[in-house]
Amino acid sequence: MISPARHWSSSSLVEFSGRLHRNCISLTSWTRERRYWNTRSALKPHLSFGSTSKTRLSPSKSKKIRIAAKMTEEMPDTLKHYKVPKIEDMPSLGLPIENAKRAAAYLAVDENLDIFHHRIIGVGSGSTVIYVAERLGQYLKDEKFRDYVSQFICIATGFQSKQLIMDSGLQYGIIEQHPVIDIVFDGADEVDPNLQLIKGGGACLFQEKLISTSAKTFIVVADSSKRAPSKLGSHWRKGVPIEVVPPAYVRVRNDLLTKVNAKTAVLREGGKAKAGPIVTDNSNFIIDADFGEIEDPKTLYKEIKLMVGVVEAGIFVDNAAKAYFGNADGSVEILDKQGSAARITSV
Numbered sequence: 024m025i026s027p028a029r030h031w032s033s034s035s036l037v038e039f040s041g042r043l044h045r046n047c048i049s050l051t052s053w054t055r056e057r058r059y060w061n062t063r064s065a066l067k068p069h070l071s072f073g074s075t076s077k078t079r080l081s082p083s084k085s086k087k088i089r090i091a092a093k094m095t096e097e098m099p100d101t102l103k104h105y106k107v108p109k110i111e112d113m114p115s116l117g118l119p120i121e122n123a124k125r126a127a128a129y130l131a132v133d134e135n136l137d138i139f140h141h142r143i144i145g146v147g148s149g150s151t152v153i154y155v156a157e158r159l160g161q162y163l164k165d166e167k168f169r170d171y172v173s174q175f176i177c178i179a180t181g182f183q184s185k186q187l188i189m190d191s192g193l194q195y196g197i198i199e200q201h202p203v204i205d206i207v208f209d210g211a212d213e214v215d216p217n218l219q220l221i222k223g224g225g226a227c228l229f230q231e232k233l234i235s236t237s238a239k240t241f242i243v244v245a246d247s248s249k250r251a252p253s254k255l256g257s258h259w260r261k262g263v264p265i266e267v268v269p270p271a272y273v274r275v276r277n278d279l280l281t282k283v284n285a286k287t288a289v290l291r292e293g294g295k296a297k298a299g300p301i302v303t304d305n306s307n308f309i310i311d312a313d314f315g316e317i318e319d320p321k322t323l324y325k326e327i328k329l330m331v332g333v334v335e336a337g338i339f340v341d342n343a344a345k346a347y348f349g350n351a352d353g354s355v356e357i358l359d360k361q362g363s364a365a366r367i368t369s370v
């Protein structure tokens with residue numbers, strides 16, 4: 024983080040600008056871009072880019088002009104004329120499912136992110152959210168939005184989304200410092216017509232719940248296979264993910280089978296990737312409990328939550344505002360609390 028205005032002397036600004044210049048030369052163009060706009064936005068309160076009007080500091084006017092000119096010169100070529108690409112102009116990704124995920128994610132960001140007013144953004148986990156981070160990264164590179172997007176603080180739902188945030192050049196922050204989030208974008212394993220969700224296929228459900236319920240608006244992005252025609256549990260057959268404290272897993276598994284009639288309750292194993300159970304970002308285990316079609320998600324959720332050893336259950340009730348479902352042909356269907364409406368975009 025750059026120090027606030029009063030801590031910057033004119034000489035440190037010049038020195039910092041020089042350091043930026045030296046660093047930029049030795050970096051790859053991608054990193055150079057990221058470093059460039061991060062620094063530029065940090066310096067913005069102190070300098071006026073492209074003009075020499077008001078600054079908060081008092082170096083001599085000619086020095087201000089030199090610094091501003093130097094910063095402008097240093098903008099990497101790849102950034103100078105960059106514009107956020109239109110969804111319909113994007114080349115196909117080759118795989119229909121990826122086109123579907125990208126179409127949903129891009130449209131969800133374009134329609135719901137208020138670039139000029141949102142500041143704290145939640146980025147969820149999974150393969151669809153990759154395109155959310157990609158889209159945010161595109162806004163960041165566009166001169167028209169850069170100064171706003173570079174001020175976003177992005178909150179992650181786990182290790183993967185933290186990497187996505189950083190790889191897209193966005194600022195990473197923690198929920199402890201930003202307990203109220205303006206908007207969250209996250210995937211889902213299943214979405215019913217009432218916008219109730221099953222989540223946690225990627226084992227990130229505790230932080231996903233924490234972040235989505237801390238958001239003023241929670242937007243789901245998914246491919247259309249995630250849409251349940253009626254009840255939760257009809258499409259997603261792997262069961263409801265439940266995060267448990269490790270020593271309690273046998274007790275919780277038994278309780279799921281005997282108290283809430285789970286058909287199966289299986290400790291999630293790492294398979295070839297890890298001998299033994301998967302360990303979550305919070306050092307817990309996951310039990311996948313199959314209930315078949317779930318009649319009353321709210322009641323089931325409450326019952327599971329009351330079990331000793333349960334940290335969180337992957338049933339998300341009355342939390343999402345809208346869900347964007349991408350289709351392989353690039354069309355996107357939007358489900359909101361008023362019902363669903365189809366929108367057509369071509370990819």
Ligand SMILES: O=C(CO)[C@H](O)[C@H](O)COP(=O)(O)O
Nearest residue numbers: 149150151210223224225227
């Ligand atoms: O809940 C999740 C991770 O815990 C994911 O959001 C969910 O599994 C959807 O992932 P994908 O976008 O890959 O289908």
